[in-house]
Amino acid sequence: MGQLLDDASVAERVLQHIDNGTTDLSETSWLEPVENYRSRDRFQAELELLRRLPVPFCPSASLPDAGCYVARTAAGTPIVVVRDETGTVRGFRNACRHRGMQVAQGSGCARFFTCSYHGWTYRLDGGLHHIPHQEGFPGLDANDHSLVPVTVTERHGLVFVTQDEPVNSGALNGLDGIAPIIDTSQRVFAASESESDVNWKLNLESNLEGYHIRTTHPESFYPYGYDNLNVVETFGNNARVTFPFRRIEKLRDTPPGKRDVSGKLTYVYHLFPNVIIAVLSSHTAMSISEPVSPTQTRFVSYRLTNAASEDSVIDLERAKRDAEFVASGSAQEDAVAVSAIQQGLGSGANDHFTFGKFEKAIVHFHQCLTDSLQRL
Numbered sequence: 001m002g003q004l005l006d007d008a009s010v011a012e013r014v015l016q017h018i019d020n021g022t023t024d025l026s027e028t029s030w031l032e033p034v035e036n037y038r039s040r041d042r043f044q045a046e047l048e049l050l051r052r053l054p055v056p057f058c059p060s061a062s063l064p065d066a067g068c069y070v071a072r073t074a075a076g077t078p079i080v081v082v083r084d085e086t087g088t089v090r091g092f093r094n095a096c097r098h099r100g101m102q103v104a105q106g107s108g109c110a111r112f113f114t115c116s117y118h119g120w121t122y123r124l125d126g127g128l129h130h131i132p133h134q135e136g137f138p139g140l141d142a143n144d145h146s147l148v149p150v151t152v153t154e155r156h157g158l159v160f161v162t163q164d165e166p167v168n169s170g171a172l173n174g175l176d177g178i179a180p181i182i183d184t185s186q187r188v189f190a191a192s193e194s195e196s197d198v199n200w201k202l203n204l205e206s207n208l209e210g211y212h213i214r215t216t217h218p219e220s221f222y223p224y225g226y227d228n229l230n231v232v233e234t235f236g237n238n239a240r241v242t243f244p245f246r247r248i249e250k251l252r253d254t255p256p257g258k259r260d261v262s263g264k265l266t267y268v269y270h271l272f273p274n275v276i277i278a279v280l281s282s283h284t285a286m287s288i289s290e291p292v293s294p295t296q297t298r299f300v301s302y303r304l305t306n307a308a309s310e311d312s313v314i315d316l317e318r319a320k321r322d323a324e325f326v327a328s329g330s331a332q333e334d335a336v337a338v339s340a341i342q343q344g345l346g347s348g349a350n351d352h353f354t355f356g357k358f359e360k361a362i363v364h365f366h367q368c369l370t371d372s373l374q375r376l
């Protein structure tokens with residue numbers, strides 16, 4: 001028995017909310033100090049937490065074959081993950097054991113990692129394979145100069161990286177008994193990074209409640225969706241927020257067991273602490289909010305096709321159109337709101353933000369974040 005409702009039960013709950021004018025509610029509201037979005041000490045503690053949790057690093061689908069790798073900075077640490085010849089994903093601190101240059105940049109496929117500074121070469125298992133002009137390093141033991149591993153776990157179509165001694169099982173603790181979030185048939189069709197001058201938590205929060213739909217998205221999303229009408233479920237430290245489309249009402253006449261919800265709702269998964277995966281009508285968007293400083297975030301985005309149909313070309317075109325529609329509409333409106341909130345943090349108006357009962361997934365996030373930070 002999983003911890004998340006099946007599709008038919010979600011649809012039933014949505015239809016009940018439509019009939020009753022209700023939405024899922026948190027048991028409590030939450031007061032979050034504004035200082036927690038501004039303080040350098042708090043930021044450093046959050047970075048430490050990110051290094052001591054299994055955090056989603058990339059989709060498994062971005063490492064389709066042996067030798068495929070993804071390199072980027074995670075919680076301030078350069079990391080590279082790679083699928084080795086046996087199919088296992090490994091991860092390393094992306095720093096050469098000679099003088100620390102990064103041995104891989106971006107993403108691609110390789111048989112070895114060759115440092116671009118002096119050419120030290122490493123195998124996919126991290127072992128030091130070759131030192132040019134090795135006679136210059138008398139007595140150097142190659143076995144002591146492998147790339148330094150980090151802990152990698154591959155589950156639910158995702159690659160998780162734990163850099164340091166784990167404080168708890170983080171996002172993994174809710175995954176038992178739920179269906180894979182990303183299916184093996186899904187393909188990455190776009191990957192990008194961008195930076196924004198906002199605290200990493202603000203953008204996350206904008207994805208986790210539907211209380212702002214009418215006022216923030218009056219023309220982009222509200223005509224097709226509902227204001228303040230969501231199913232909100234938590235699983236471990238994670239959450240899933242369901243945003244229904246109005247066309248879900250077409251399912252009223254379908255027996256509950258036969259209701260197909262595809263195209264009738266969006267599932268937004270929050271994987272604790274900094275990853276959002278939105279399962280949209282024709283594609284899936286994964287967004288990792290990488291904290292850079294208290295006022296800067298790098299967004300690492302992957303776009304994937306949804307579960308494969310027989311006609312993959314049409315599937316891909318539809319997925320790209322879907323992605324463009326979201327990027328040019330509601331995502332921009334959210335970004336404007338988030339930037340404005342960032343400006344307001346220093347206004348002196350608020351010493352705390354009040355997250356209400358409609359903002360259940362955000363309340364859960366701050367409860368879990370506070371609890372995890374206390375365990376550091």
Ligand code: FES
Binds near residue numbers: 097098101115119120
């Ligand atoms: S720093 Fe990598 S070979 Fe010198």
Ligand SMILES: [Fe+2]
Binds near residue numbers: 206207212216330334
């Ligand atoms: Fe929004």
